[in-house]
Amino acid sequence: MPILGRAARQGRPPDALHGERAARASSLFPSCANPLCLTSWLHLWRNRQVPVFEGGWSCSEECTRERIAVSVRHEMDGQQPEPVEHHHRVPLGLLMLSEGWISQAQLKAALRTQKAAGHGRLGSWLIRDAHIEERLVTRALSLQWNCPVFSMQGPPDQGLGSIAPRLLVEAFGILPIRVAGGKVLYVGFEDRIDRCVMFAIERITGLRVEAGLVDTSEFVRAHSTLLAGSSFAKATLIEAVDAKAMIQALTQLVERAKPADARLVRVHNCYWMRMWHGVRSTEVPFRRVGIEDVICSIGSTN
Ligand SMILES: [Zn+2]
Incomplete structure (x- = not known):
């Protein structure tokens, strides 16, 4: 959102922001990703380049909260019954x-x-x-x-465990098998294809997920080897009473960790936020160093 547009919309005369000066200012100082940001550009001295959430930098805790709230609402609206x-x-x-x-x-x-x-x-x-x-x-x-059958050639790649938090890998029976060409991730399931999980992993990692089924005996063996031997990224679990509490908790975590990027997705009845402390890379999406996961669930209010 250009600074000029923001000032004008709020009814302030954009006198100080005219012409070239304004253009220079907005190119020097990236504007806050929160479209409702009220901070004047004069206050945006770059003492913070982070946190970045969903690819956009936010200038203050209030703006981080607003952006997370928009994302949570978006994920909630996306709750669809099974296809x-x-x-x-x-x-x-x-x-x-x-x-x-x-x-x-x-x-x-x-x-x-x-x-x-x-x-x-x-x-x-x-x-x-x-x-x-x-x-x-x-x-x-x-x-x-309507999916392929995968067979495990050798033990699972332990490095792939951190593709998702351990809790999700375990709860939703996710078996990451291999990455091909740095673009496609093959994921095995035991008896059904979990499209919600597939979509979440795609959005978090930036890889295209190809899902297939694996013979139960092979699946159970590979999955337990993976769970026993993999190093998963650091994960925080949050149980919030309602969406507002969840947004607040996520905001505090993002403000504390100041990630270089973060993404939030819904996986069935829980929310998964991943924070990257370095550059978010699709080439090595599963390195566990520099990654922090947050799993959030909203409890019943009664
Ligand atoms: Zn802001």
Whole structure:
């Protein structure tokens, strides 16, 4: 937002900001990223170049708070129910039956056991009781989700753990597999593709995420190796009573850490903010040094 425009909008005569002087001033002093900033440009002596949030510098704690509030509201408005496609997936059993991978009797038996047990996925019961190959179940899931099947070639790259906070990697079953060409991140899931997680990782890292399914046994092994051996970035957990409290807590963290950049995304019912203390680089998005994560959840108010 040009300084001139701001002064004019607030009804102040832009006399001191005329012509070349104003142009020089705004190029010398980058303006605050908060469109509602009330600070006069005369006060913007560069004793602070940081914090930067979502690519824009804010001149004061008030402006940082306003920018975070806008971002939180934006993320909240983006809360959509599951895409319609979710409700139109062919049930796994029917799909496997139509492919001829299981028999009517096998399906009925597995459904019966699943119902009696009251838990577990149909695929697991088919593997356990009907001795269906795990690979076939994964293949059927990949048809259901219209995605590829990935297989792990060797142990997971421990350096990829810090692509996301440990809490999210664990809670949402995220298995980062590899980065190709510094642009594409391959992420494995066990039994469904979590598009909300994919989108969040894309926005935070700047990498394009290609998601696929991994055989359960392979997934469990690789995921636990990753959790045990990876160094995750420093993370702070915040439980806020409401959005206002969350905005305040995030503002304080940003003002204290003074990051060179920070991004906020929503991942299902929580919010993930990543702060970079150096230049945010898409080439090495997962170096854990110089990165700080904040996970925020809003509790019920009753
Ligand atoms: Zn400002």
